[in-house]
Amino acid sequence: MKTHDSESGGSRLSRIRVVAGSTFLESVRDRTLAVPVLLAGLLIGGAFLSRTLSLGQHGKMLQDFGLAGLCLFSNVLVILAVTTSLSRSVEQGTLLPMLAKPLRRGELLLGQYGGVLGVVLVSALAIMGALCLGLVLVGTPVSGGLLLAAGLTMVEVMVVGALAVFFSAVSSPVLATVFAGFAMLIGHTTADVRELGVHIGGRAARAIGEVLYYALPNLEIFDVRAAAVHRYPISLEYVGFAVLYGVLYATVVLFAASWVFERRDLS
Amino acid sequence: MDVIRTEALCKRYGNLRTCSTALRNLDLEVAEGEIFGYLGPNGAGKTTTLNLLMGLVRPSSGRAWLLGRPVRDPDSRAGVGFMPEHPRFPRHLKCGEILTACGRLSGLGRGESKRQAGYLLEQAGLARVANRRVQQLSKGMLQWLGLAQALMGSPRLLILDEPMSGLDPVGRHRMRDLIVEQRGRGTTVFFSSHILADVEMICDRVGILLEGELGQCGRLDEILDRRSAGTEIRVTGLGGGVVHRIREMGGTTRIFGEETLIEVHGDDCVDGILEQVREAGASLRSLVPRRESLEEYFLRQVAGKTGDDAVPWWDNSRIPERAGSWDGPEESFRETVGAGEFGEGRR
Incomplete structure (x- = not known):
């Protein structure tokens, strides 16, 4: 038999791709995608029902429900898929054969993260496909704003997924799910947390509110759903800023997760 | 060249209050091309050593090298195949997919990885279940899959944790043959085992670990009393x-x-x-x-270390006679089986 191509065990990118591919296959075969297919079916059904129930606003109603469903479902899916694939594999020891290869733990985390994002992306495309089909059926044109709102939702999912990776790297599957769920909920209320600090009064409370405001992810930035549904203009500068914020936040969180995971005993 | 080298390698678990030492000052050298048997009773620190070598756990102190590279460097694992005790894999992946992925992670190209996966599935007797998912495999099949993934990439060093456990006598025989065959190809094999007859049959050198400390280490004919x-x-x-x-x-x-x-x-x-x-x-x-067989020697070493005969824990004659004389679970256990059995090496 031939020996390996290189002593370093292939390129970093190819190793990440291998882990991502395995994670994607494992998640898909775990019937994770059954839920979005069901949700997509419900959306198409809802498109017909809304004709008689929405007093002529069926297009808006369908977009509203569709985008909210996409956001909620994708966030829940990314949390569950990450904690299932990462925390459980740490707990059950299925990572050991992979980690015994010349694979850095950070690469493993990135691969798993990429694989899960792939699953979420496929299911999001299924939902968006169903939503667009529903809109066409009720005679509402698909706007660019709708697609931008869906794209920003995916950036939000990226941030929530990175947080789930971080919590999975430091705790058990159940705790990681709970922590990531909380982070997702709090992420939509960071402005309120800052306000609360001001409302309580005192330097300490204000400082804590301020620190939390900047440390916690501001997921509201990614919410342009209302603007998309009501066809208000969404500036590309805003979208660019939100994407940059999301990518930077996710990168920092993944670096932190990798740093912690490198130092963790796995056996 | 030494393919495995450790210097004063230590591993402690727990915090200051509950600290237990799993491995103490391990100095070990394994030369290229030999089969090294790593022996010790349960809890002696064998798996901890292997996990330290593979970088799965971090040493509390000391250093270790694989193929001349420090184990904290992931590249030290290039050219190393590792089979954990009771290997586990993602449940929904197929055997062939797992081997191909392991080959790619070892640095093989896609085509070569698939070719080696096919060859090793054949060698491991898993060719007929190549397209079956892991969740459908038996314990023995998982053990063979664990060995096959370790062999992907034709490693120069094989580290196997209890490779014979869970195998039937035919499987054990095949595993022994395979290990000897690997040595014939120039691969160094380092494995832990409880099955002393197998170790005696195939190992060039053995090391005996007792309560986290390496006792005897050397060639079998050197350490066994052959008179x-x-x-x-x-x-x-x-x-x-x-x-x-x-x-x-x-x-x-x-x-x-x-x-x-x-x-x-x-x-x-x-x-x-x-x-x-x-x-x-x-x-x-x-x-x-x-x-003197290796088993007799091993039992003598264990008895010497624990200060007790190798008396099984179920020996009724050693249960304290007076009811109500138990001082608590730990004390009574010490009294029953001897303090040595309760050493720090146990986790």
């Missing part, structure tokens, strides 16, 4: 009077139908006993000098 430990003589047609005289000379006798088994410690009285047998007109069936 005759006794002699077994089998004869037929021996009368009662002669049996009595043989016992007086220091031999022990056991009768199995027509045959009498005489066991003699040392060589001194063998000639005298044979003379008695000849004079009695009995027939000599066999005469076998008995040498």
